[in-house]
Amino acid sequence: MHIIAVINQKGGVGKTVTTVNLAAALDEAGHDPLVIDYDPQMNATDWLMGREAEEDDATIFDALASWDGKESDRWPLSKISRSSESVGVPFVPSDSRMAAASFDSVVGRSPVFPQQFRCRVQELRTSQVRTNSNSDASYDFCLVDCPPSLGRSVATALAGADGIIVPIHTDRFSMRGVMQLQDTIKQIRKVHNDGLQILGLLLNNLDLRSNMVNEMREKFEEIYTDILFETFIPWRSKINEVATRGENIMEYEGASDAASFYLDLADEVVERSRTAATAR
Numbered sequence: 001m002h003i004i005a006v007i008n009q010k011g012g013v014g015k016t017v018t019t020v021n022l023a024a025a026l027d028e029a030g031h032d033p034l035v036i037d038y039d040p041q042m043n044a045t046d047w048l049m050g051r052e053a054e055e056d057d058a059t060i061f062d063a064l065a066s067w068d069g070k071e072s073d074r075w076p077l078s079k080i081s082r083s084s085e086s087v088g089v090p091f092v093p094s095d096s097r098m099a100a101a102s103f104d105s106v107v108g109r110s111p112v113f114p115q116q117f118r119c120r121v122q123e124l125r126t127s128q129v130r131t132n133s134n135s136d137a138s139y140d141f142c143l144v145d146c147p148p149s150l151g152r153s154v155a156t157a158l159a160g161a162d163g164i165i166v167p168i169h170t171d172r173f174s175m176r177g178v179m180q181l182q183d184t185i186k187q188i189r190k191v192h193n194d195g196l197q198i199l200g201l202l203l204n205n206l207d208l209r210s211n212m213v214n215e216m217r218e219k220f221e222e223i224y225t226d227i228l229f230e231t232f233i234p235w236r237s238k239i240n241e242v243a244t245r246g247e248n249i250m251e252y253e254g255a256s257d258a259a260s261f262y263l264d265l266a267d268e269v270v271e272r273s274r275t276a277a278t279a280r
Helices: 015-028 043-049 060-065 100-106 116-130 152-160 172-191 211-223 237-245 256-279
Strands: 002-006 033-037 090-092 141-145 163-168 197-206
Touching: 002 015, 002 152, 002 256, 015 033, 015 043, 015 141, 015 163, 015 197, 015 237, 015 256, 033 043, 043 090, 060 100, 060 116, 100 152, 116 152, 141 256, 152 172, 163 172, 163 256, 172 197, 172 211, 197 211, 197 256, 237 256
Parallel strands: 002 141, 002 163, 033 090, 033 141, 163 197
Antiparallel strands: none
């Protein structure tokens, strides 16, 4: 199982849209994805569950907060994942306790911080091996929708991830943000996860009618040749509609053009994940 964090410290770059649509594309291509919503804004949860998490819903916060406690066996990822009726992929919801204050006071002060997520993922991998990967909870990709920050919650996600996908816009602020993110990844590698790799930067929501967008795209291609996905996502109204309506882009009427971009991205993610796993 490949653990992939979808991350960018900037908001509004399309992390949730990328995560959910990529999961739908992986599912369409015959893979078994799991989505984990790590963001207290709960946008992926709302999309996949049709509502925000409520007090009696088990969420990723419960899994992280209980890992080294007496109730650890109550909240493994295999037990709290659920199926999305709208998109057809399994997911683990988030809740507002993933926000900085709650997260730092409960999870961030744990003596095992920031290894909670890594331990839960390993637990899930072990359970799949024990069942010969034939159970309903068998996944080959886990996509983690991260919040727009580089705080402690993101540190736990990166400590447990194999690779990251970075959705970006074509502007100079995004280019500066990539450099900051690379510094963060270096620190995570040194201290918590020496196998963490950048699977790719994803140019997202591009208005190809703009000369400036095309110029910036060329700059990104020149500077980040080695880590830029060949696939990019042009602006399409159907992508916005799918996210707004909480639907599956693979099945949405009139969205075949938009869906094809995510299918191409899924192919690249699968190939790069396999290459990265071989290199480790």
